[in-house]
Amino acid sequence: MNTQIDASNFLRSLRDRFAPTLYIAGTSLLLIGTIVTAKSDFSALLWTTVSGLGMVALTIGFLLRFQTVFLVLWGSWIGKLATLAYSALAAVVAIIPAKHIVGDALQLQPTDFPITLGLWTLC
Secondary structure, eight states: OHHHHHHHHHHHHHHHHHHHHHHHHHHHHHHHHHHHHHHSOOOHHHHHHHHHHHHHHHHHHHHHHHHHHHHHHHTSHHHHHHHHHHHHHHHHHHHHHHHHHHHHHHTSOGGGOHHHHHHHHHO
């Protein structure tokens, strides 16, 4: 039993040390990507790659930090309701880039393809 508690404490301390490192790395990558591409003639691929890595680092740090809070909230009906509301809001916001993806890919009006738009929104 003590080994299980020790392992849990070790993982918790590792998570608490690793999350701020990911925050710093993600913020640094976003700043570096923005400053370097604004000052020079780098391609959009470089900016997208560096910024994408920064966003991934920030996201992983956030998930590591708030994993236990999310699990506690998910156990209550208020947490489930909040998650449902957030998911609905995210789906509404995600439809904007989905319209552009469908319109660019098909070279047609995206409003003519509501099912395709719905599938891209879920992706």
